[in-house]
Amino acid sequence: MPIVLPLILLLCFFTHCTLCFSASKPQTLILPLKTETLPHGFAPHSTNKLSFHHNVTLTIQLSVGSPPQKVTMVLDTGSELSWLHCKKAPNLNSVFNPLASKSYSPIPCSSPVCRTRTRDFSIPVSCDPKKLCHATLSYADASSIEGNLASETFGLGLSTQPGTIFGCMDSGFSSNSEEDAKTTGLMGMNRGSLSFVTQMGLPKFSYCISGRDSSGVLLFGEAKFAWLRPLNYTPLVQISTPLPYFDRVAYTVQLEGIRVSGKVLPLPKSVFVPDHTGAGQTMVDSGTQFTFLLGPVYTALKNEFIQQTKPVLRVLNDPNFVFQGAMDLCYQVPMNRPSLPQLPTVTLMFQGAEMSVSGERLLYRVPGMMRGSDSVYCFTFGNSDLLGIEAFVIGHHHQQNVWMEFDLEKSRVGVAEVRCDLASQRLGLGV
Template sequence: MEPILLLCLSLLAHGAEAACRDARFVGTVLPLRAQQLVVAPTRSPAANRLRFRHDVRLTVPVAVGAPPQNVTMVLDTGSELSWLLCNGSRVPSASAPPRAPAAFNGSASSTYAAAHCSSPECQWRGRDLPVPPFCAGPPSNSCRVSLSYADASSADGVLAADTFLLGGAPPVRALFGCITSYSSSATANGNAAATNSSEAAMGLLGMNRGSLSFVTQTGTLRFAYCIAPGDGPGLLVLGGDGAALSAPQLNYTPLIEISQPLPYFDRVAYSVQLEGIRVGAALLPIPKSVLAPDHTGAGQTMVDSGTQFTFLLADAYAPLKGEFLNQTTALLAPLGEPDFVFQGAFDACFRASEARVAAASQLLPEVGLVLRGAEVAVGGEKLLYRVPGERRGEGGTEAVWCLTFGNSDMAGMSAYVIGHHHQQNVWVEYDLQNNRVGFAAARCDLATQRLGARA
């Protein structure tokens, strides 16, 4: 049986430290946190469009190397190769450079080893990474990696290996990208606040099903998390049996497998089958063909901890938007600005005071993502997001709120993505041994207390 590794999750909006303790488990306990990145909205000159950018991410502290160096890494089930900012890395910044996180120093680790051109690792030509490792040639003969992401961020560096320690668990050796050049939409746009934190992440922990992911390299067959809203505590569990940890009764949906390579289908993502979408009791009249991958692979549905909100293809987003607006006419006033698009993909927006939204949130119709054998239900405060820095009305008494479902087509994506905002207060289990993902409604703060972990 796999060793159980129990981790605590805490949303630290104000940077407070959180530590977790559990006397009943032999495993190791450490914090996983949902980190809020405060960034100012940036507008496109042509219209009132705010650029697509993730501003919340789940992070976990890890120790790497010997002697161990403490790093903070984004937990991303939508990515494969893990990476760390390394000494000498270049990160674009504004004219007043933000305080960047300390970089990992490979030369200070006795267990660090960079892959060379002739190494088997550099000859790896698997199907998973869009750009496989490649040789830089003389004089360095280093094995290079180049990574890019949907939000226009990118990372370049060398392929390397070192030991990873999560709390007091035995160290595991894994390949990762030692990044020397990194850029993102936040740093490229000069949003210094996005990285102006001592808790800023200095890497990414790739957790998809690819050959080079941390999950695959370490032989992890099961992991789960429960994300609490606000600043409440939650849990991340690596390995073990969820039932043995008093996890709620899960409804499982099978992972979708397609053996034939298709240009727009990510075969190493946690892909599930979306069967329908409901708003309140109304099941939207969306053809099944719209919800299934087409002959190119476009239209798959992915469960992704690395994406904040949920994205739907246009043919499903349009009826959802229309039905939600229809059912909330008496509760919320539409923004009434046709050119306003938050993060380039969210155009179902409203204007209301915080008190008005608080009162209306309990009356909003629940949105259900109906999966094969399970459902992800989104209700209450999770349905609306207040756009930072946007005020309307005389004296700025009203804020701007947008529905937390975005249009994939507007964001330049060809898939449905269930983001971690809609996974709050949901126990999510990734069962790789049985090729399925389980969901259950949960009070994540209470689950933490039940398992003996205290912030």
């Protein structure tokens, strides 16, 4: 099946959903996940080294303010603070107007929220000339955003949450402004005290992303369905002492090894364990598209994958071509080939659980990139070292057709293979 990119995975409210949660007693809220193709020509022009960005994002629609304003936010399990664009700009299609809301309230520097609950921000908050709490956020793709903290009423389904803390942002830099213009902001879903899931008091949430068509599902609450096979759980890795390179509020799990078509890479388990600085943690991140591995592990996987695919694939021999700045294993595939050859399954081995990546999820067709009559496909694992990231990051491309449960009460992540398009149909969400 041809890959049409870039896409935005659009999370819309299902208006006929009868299951919902209230602020006082969380139950279950089920939302459909759909895909929307961006206008033709959005894809970046082909170059030898494409900039690192996310072609696909998970987004959710909700209401903010009094009276409510509809906003669209990127769902990001790798971030804490939720934020909205609050200043109109020519490149933004959607902004939140705090002046039009009666419930908007800026957070002063003297507030305990500003002084204590921002401790896990990578950049310390500051005090602006009006003595308001000012935050600056930066991301791995070199994007940054800044503005003031504020409290506001957020509405999700039939529930409203007054006093939700978020960032009302008025300036920043984006590495992909055209994509960012499609949304109003970002919803932080990690385990930090100011994340959306923490402030809403949600004990767990799940999502399932289809790789087959435009369907999928996001669920807040329990996921007890007869058709869903038992989940395998891996515990979250938690530390009490702050370390310079360890994100304490990320969904950190312990990667223990990688298997390629039955062959375990000959690597010591120590290469997967964070060092004394915290570098080397493994994070599950819905805000990142692909998966990135630290240099030694990436090199071992790359070499083994090349060895096992040598009979069926031709490597692109161009040392100057690095897709998205970190993916340097690419292949030339004839355009007239109806489908990719059978590829070796890559299995990520965690403590207590595994995640297998197979078929089309292993190779990504680079939009607009041709070598003669061949299309260019790149391996969907990248080298963290080339991005300057001191961590393993499991992106949402490799979470396709996997039921992903984030259990905050029991500090664990659960996984189970499932056809996510069928899961949506069984939940009555349709396509």
